[in-house]
Amino acid sequence: MAANTKIEWTDATWPVVAGCTKVSAGCDNCYAIRDSRRLGENPNPKVSGAYNGTAAMKNGRVNWTGLVRPLTERLDWPLKWKKPRRIFVCNESDLFHEAVPDSFIAEVFNIMASGTLSCTKRHKHEEDYCWQGDPHIFQVLTKRPARALDFMTRGVCAVTQDWPGDAPLESALEGGPPFWPLPNVWFGVSVEDQKTADERITLLLQTPAAVRFVSYEPALGSLRYLPKIHPSPCSPDVCCTCKPRATSIDWLIAGGESGPGARPAHPDWIRSVRDQCVAAVVPFFFKQWGEWLPEDQMPEDHPGMFQDYQETGPNVRLVEYERGPAVAFPSIPMFRVGKKAAGRVLDGRRWHEFPKC
Numbered sequence: 001m002a003a004n005t006k007i008e009w010t011d012a013t014w015p016v017v018a019g020c021t022k023v024s025a026g027c028d029n030c031y032a033i034r035d036s037r038r039l040g041e042n043p044n045p046k047v048s049g050a051y052n053g054t055a056a057m058k059n060g061r062v063n064w065t066g067l068v069r070p071l072t073e074r075l076d077w078p079l080k081w082k083k084p085r086r087i088f089v090c091n092e093s094d095l096f097h098e099a100v101p102d103s104f105i106a107e108v109f110n111i112m113a114s115g116t117l118s119c120t121k122r123h124k125h126e127e128d129y130c131w132q133g134d135p136h137i138f139q140v141l142t143k144r145p146a147r148a149l150d151f152m153t154r155g156v157c158a159v160t161q162d163w164p165g166d167a168p169l170e171s172a173l174e175g176g177p178p179f180w181p182l183p184n185v186w187f188g189v190s191v192e193d194q195k196t197a198d199e200r201i202t203l204l205l206q207t208p209a210a211v212r213f214v215s216y217e218p219a220l221g222s223l224r225y226l227p228k229i230h231p232s233p234c235s236p237d238v239c240c241t242c243k244p245r246a247t248s249i250d251w252l253i254a255g256g257e258s259g260p261g262a263r264p265a266h267p268d269w270i271r272s273v274r275d276q277c278v279a280a281v282v283p284f285f286f287k288q289w290g291e292w293l294p295e296d297q298m299p300e301d302h303p304g305m306f307q308d309y310q311e312t313g314p315n316v317r318l319v320e321y322e323r324g325p326a327v328a329f330p331s332i333p334m335f336r337v338g339k340k341a342a343g344r345v346l347d348g349r350r351w352h353e354f355p356k357c
Contacts, residue, residue, distance in 0.1 A: 008287050008344070009253055009354075010139055011085040014077055016108060017093035017100055019054035019068040023143050025220055026192035029261045032092040037062050050074075068099035075111055078136055086137045096144040096151065105151060112138045112185050135184040141215055145189050145203035152181065152208050181208040186251070186355070188213035193221030201227050201249070211250045211355050216273055217287060218257030219265040222321055226252070226276045251283045251355045256290030256342075264292030264334040266319045270346060283353035289342035292317070295333040297345065 005013045018036060022028070033055050040051035054067050078087055089095060089112075095105060142148050181187075187209035189200040197214070204212055205227065216223060226249070254273050256265035270286065277284035289297065315336040344350060 005088070005091075007088060007091070008352075009086075009285050010088040012081065013088045013091040014074070014138075015050075015090065015092040016071050016074050016077075017068065017090050017095060017097065018050045018071060019064060019066075019099075020093040020097060021064050021066055021068075024192065024196055026143070026190060026196065026218055029218075029257060029259055029263075031259055033062050033064055034259070036064075036092060068093065068097055070100055070104040072104070072107075075107055078111060078138075079114065081136070084136055086139060089138050089140045094142050094144055095140060096142045096147040098144070098147065102151065109182070109185075112136075113182055137184050137186060138182075139186045139188065139213075141188045141190055141213075143190050143200070145200045145207065148187070149203050149207045152187070181210050183210045185209065186211040186213055188215055188251075188253075190215045190217070191223070192216070192218055194223055194225065195221075197223050197226065205248070212248070213251035213253065213355070214249055215253045217253060217255035218263065218290065219254060219269050220257070220263060222266070222269045223273050226273055248280075249282055251285070251353075252277050253285045253287055255287035255344075256292060258288065258290040258339040262291035262336075264294075264317055264319050265290060266321060266332060267294040267297060267346075268321060268332075274346065274351065283355050284351050285353055286344055286346045286351040288339060288344045291336050291339055291342065292319075292334040293337050293342040294319075295335065297347075299343075299345070 005011070007013070020027075020030075020032065022030070036051045037055035037057075040048050040054055042048040050069065050071050054065060054069065055062055056065050057063075081087075089108065094100075095108060140148075187204070187207060189204045191197040191200050191214060197216075201214060204214070214226075252273060254270050256270075257263050274284050274286070276282075317334045317336070318331040319334050320331045
C-alpha cells in the first residue's frame with residue numbers, strides 16, 4: 001500500500017488507476033511511465049498485477065501501451081489511514097482519463113465524501129468503518145479538465161434532483177454527497193506553458209471545487225499571464241444549485257523537470273508566476289529546480305559546483321525565453337547537477353505555501 005511519499009506538496013499517494021496516455025509535451029518524460037513498467041515487470045504478481053501491460057519499450061524508449069486499469073481493490077485505502085493527511089489522488093494516471101468509467105470516478109468521490117473524517121478503527125463484527133477526527137484533504141490533479149468540468153457539474157445536480165442521463169453518481173453516492181463541492185477535495189490542473197495554461201485554467205475556473213490549484217510542472221515555457229479571476233458560467237438553469245460567482249486560483253505549484261531526458265526551466269519563468277501569485281495573494285509552492293540548476297541560483301556555500309560541471313560539456317545548456325515583438329530575454333547557463341543538488345531554493349528562499357482552508 002502506498003502511503004508516505006517524497007512529493008513535497010502532499011503527504012500520501014492514492015494510485016487508484018494504473019496506465020495512462022500522453023496528451024501534451026508535459027507528459028513526454030512522465031515518471032509514472034517508468035514506474036509502471038518497472039512495477040509491471042516485477043516477478044511478484046502481487047506487485048505486478050496492477051501495472052502489468054500498462055507500459056512497455058517502444059522505439060527504444062518506455063511509453064504507455066494505452067491500457068488503463070481502474071484499481072477497485074485500492075478504493076478503501078484512505079479509509080484505513082488513521083492520521084489525517086493530504087492525499088494526492090491518482091498520482092500515476094489521470095482520474096478523468098477517457099478510459100476510466102464514470103461509475104468508477106463516482107466511487108472515488110464516494111470515498112472522498114466519506115473521507116471527510118479520518119478512520120480510527122474498524123469494529124470486529126461490522127463491515128462499516130468508524131469515523132472521528134479531522135478530515136483528509138484529497139488533491140485531484142488532471143490534464144483533462146473538460147471531462148472533469150462535465151462530471152463535477154453534473155455532481156452538483158445530483159445533490160438536489162435525479163442524476164440526468166444514466167447517472168452513476170447518484171447510486172454511488174446514495175443520492176448525492178452531503179456537500180457539493182466536497183469541502184475536503186482540492187481540484188487542480190497541470191500545465192507546462194502559456195498555451196496549456198490558457199486551455200486548462202479556463203476550464204478549471206468553471207469547475208465546482210472548494211479549492212482550485214495549478215501545477216506548473218514541468219515548466220517548459222514561460223507563463224507570462226496567469227488567469228486568476230474568471231466569471232463562472234453556473235446558473236440555476238445549468239447547475240441546479242450554483243449561483244453566478246467569481247472564481248479564482250487558490251494555490252500554485254511550480255517546478256522544473258527531473259529524471260532521464262529532463263528539460264531545464266528558465267528561472268524567469270518561475271519568477272514570473274511567483275510574482276503574479278504574490279501580487280494576487282495566492283499561496284505559491286516552489287517544488288524543485290529538477291535536474292538543471294540556473295547559474296544565478298548557485299548556492300553561495302558551493303562556489304566550485306559550476307566549475308566542476310563546466311568541464312563536462314554536455315551538462316551545460318543555454319536556455320532562452322521565447323522571443324516576442326516586445327520582449328527579448330537573454331540566454332542563461334543551466335547546469336545538470338541532479339535533482340538533489342539543485343534543490344528547491346528560489347532567490348535565496350524556499351517557497352512552501354499552502355491554501356488556508
